[in-house]
Amino acid sequence: MAITVVGSVAFDSIESPAGRCERCLGGAATYFSLAASYFTDVRVIAVVGEDFGAEEEQVFASHDIDTQGIERAAGKSFFWQGSYLENLNEAKTHATELNVFGSFEPRIPDSYRDSEFLFLANIDPILQRRVRESMPQVKLVAGDTMNYWIKDHKPALLEVLKGLDVLLINDTETRMLAQNSNLVQAARSVLGMGPRMLVVKHGEYGATAFHRSAESGVGAKPFRAPALPLEHVVDPTGAGDSFAGGFFGYLASQPDITPAAFRRAMFYGSVMGSFTVERFGTERLEQLSRDEIDARFDLFREITHLD
Amino acid sequence: MAITVVGSVAFDSIESPAGRCERCLGGAATYFSLAASYFTDVRVIAVVGEDFGAEEEQVFASHDIDTQGIERAAGKSFFWQGSYLENLNEAKTHATELNVFGSFEPRIPDSYRDSEFLFLANIDPILQRRVRESMPQVKLVAGDTMNYWIKDHKPALLEVLKGLDVLLINDTETRMLAQNSNLVQAARSVLGMGPRMLVVKHGEYGATAFHRSAESGVGAKPFRAPALPLEHVVDPTGAGDSFAGGFFGYLASQPDITPAAFRRAMFYGSVMGSFTVERFGTERLEQLSRDEIDARFDLFREITHLD
Numbered sequence A, B: 001m002a003i004t005v006v007g008s009v010a011f012d013s014i015e016s017p018a019g020r021c022e023r024c025l026g027g028a029a030t031y032f033s034l035a036a037s038y039f040t041d042v043r044v045i046a047v048v049g050e051d052f053g054a055e056e057e058q059v060f061a062s063h064d065i066d067t068q069g070i071e072r073a074a075g076k077s078f079f080w081q082g083s084y085l086e087n088l089n090e091a092k093t094h095a096t097e098l099n100v101f102g103s104f105e106p107r108i109p110d111s112y113r114d115s116e117f118l119f120l121a122n123i124d125p126i127l128q129r130r131v132r133e134s135m136p137q138v139k140l141v142a143g144d145t146m147n148y149w150i151k152d153h154k155p156a157l158l159e160v161l162k163g164l165d166v167l168l169i170n171d172t173e174t175r176m177l178a179q180n181s182n183l184v185q186a187a188r189s190v191l192g193m194g195p196r197m198l199v200v201k202h203g204e205y206g207a208t209a210f211h212r213s214a215e216s217g218v219g220a221k222p223f224r225a226p227a228l229p230l231e232h233v234v235d236p237t238g239a240g241d242s243f244a245g246g247f248f249g250y251l252a253s254q255p256d257i258t259p260a261a262f263r264r265a266m267f268y269g270s271v272m273g274s275f276t277v278e279r280f281g282t283e284r285l286e287q288l289s290r291d292e293i294d295a296r297f298d299l300f301r302e303i304t305h306l307d
Helices: A028-037 A054-061 A099-103 A125-134 A147-152 A154-162 A171-178 A183-191 A239-253 A259-276 A290-302 B028-037 B054-061 B099-103 B125-134 B147-152 B154-162 B171-178 B183-191 B239-252 B259-276 B290-302
Strands: A003-006 A010-016 A019-026 A042-048 A066-072 A078-083 A092-097 A117-120 A140-143 A166-170 A197-201 A207-211 A223-225 B003-006 B010-016 B019-026 B042-048 B066-072 B078-083 B092-097 B117-120 B140-143 B166-170 B197-201 B207-211 B223-225
Touching (some): A003 A028, A003 A125, A028 A042, A028 A054, A028 A239, A028 A259, A042 A099, A054 A066, A078 A099, A117 A239, A125 A154, A147 A154, A147 A171, A166 A171, A166 A239, A171 A183, A171 A197, A183 A197, A183 A207, A197 A239, A239 A259, A259 A290, B003 B028, B003 B125, B003 B239, B019 B028, B028 B042, B028 B054, B028 B239, B028 B259, B054 B066, B078 B099, B117 B125, B117 B239, B147 B171, B166 B171, B166 B239, B171 B183, B171 B197, B183 B197, B183 B207, B197 B239, B223 B259, B239 B259, B259 B290
Parallel strands (some): A003 A117, A010 A078, A042 A066, A117 A140, A140 A166, A166 A197, B117 B140, B140 B166, B166 B197
Antiparallel strands (some): A010 A019, A078 A092, A197 A207, A207 A223, B010 B019, B078 B092, B197 B207, B207 B223
């Protein structure tokens, strides 16, 4: 089943101890789409500027990602500059230029309207809500957000949460959203805000899914997916969006969303995140094969399962 | 098979957001012994002062822990005072009084000499080495250490590492010991110092075992054990020592040390650590049943396994 994703398509300049990458293709919707494209059909809603050319278009096209919903506007694309020189787990932002993204008005092509899955990547919650309400037919809606929206746009964000099936955020965001430093208590509080499932991403330590009991169909117990202990982390940018793409892409590829499918989706999320950080930007994510993905899935099973 | 453990038996005064505990029974050898006692016979080498009375003796006796090697000296027992008020993951030390521990000379009772397993809890590496050399017959030796010894007593510590089969330390200690911020590279470097296996404890995120390839018999891949997402963490003191006790106690209870036994030992380590933090000091660890332990083992399997 097809996924529609709304979010940023951007250029990133990134510096890490492994080197640098100037104006790489980036953005949450880009990482999400590429990761999900190995599992199912993906359709993107975004806005780009005149600097988005044939080369960038080709990255999407070569993964059969539908870009009809990517609007071309006069001006430059969203641009982010950051570094991980002191801490590979947390980016230091040097510049954020919204450019054409500053006046983004998501428009949904008619051909996207039969999508059964919707992913609201990290953008202004007002836009997330507008897209959600424009696609009432979707079966499953997942979304992401960040500290900026939690801190300064909470009322709008709370409206979005009411319409989500799955929220995917990190430890810090979970604690900030719930205003509670205990992760389990914070998770319960977030689940009370709307989502049926909360996936907390722990970076190098994997991720934990929390869910409301009977309603979710997967029982009241959490589920932990590992991360691969990596010898060479080149660039952590996009790992969380790639997790979301692997998680949601796998779910959308399944005939039924069973508890077992959710568990496997958590593993596929971790798998896609682990590939992304191996190279700068989307480089690794662009070159994968389904065989490589499944081999790493098997490795993740092996390093966590008792027998 | 019996384990001999050398380490501290102490009194701790602990403050956490959940309350406080004045002069609770503590010390690495205490937590280790109690955790391991649910799996196998445990013999302790330590020194205590005149404040160690019948009540404390009874804690060991009620778990059939052999205390012949606990020397009674004139003066007070080792005392530690700490708090977790700002950060449940890291203790703030307010006082450390070595007392009788300052002149500790480990003496090994003859009845301990047929122990096949030896655990060197976190004490002066000079003492760890002396005990190791006095017990040449042991089959498997594991040990712990801490930032203080890594920083200021590294040559003595490196001598201890040469004689270890398994080293159990946390993320920060691993990176400090290897002087490398990448955990995988740091782990390889530590394995080059002597131990055949390194268990890195991640606190609330579980633990990862790294090992040298063929030699260890468990292959070159790491293994990850989870931690239980806990709603109420009362007191993290002793969680790492309890992990070590569960891990090593389970191994010692097995007829053969197979790769599967190592994996299960990692889970039992996490299980014992997860119980310890539920109450102050050793309270929870004192009251367990093997059924409770195995139920939590099954829960850990359930929250990490795909099917």
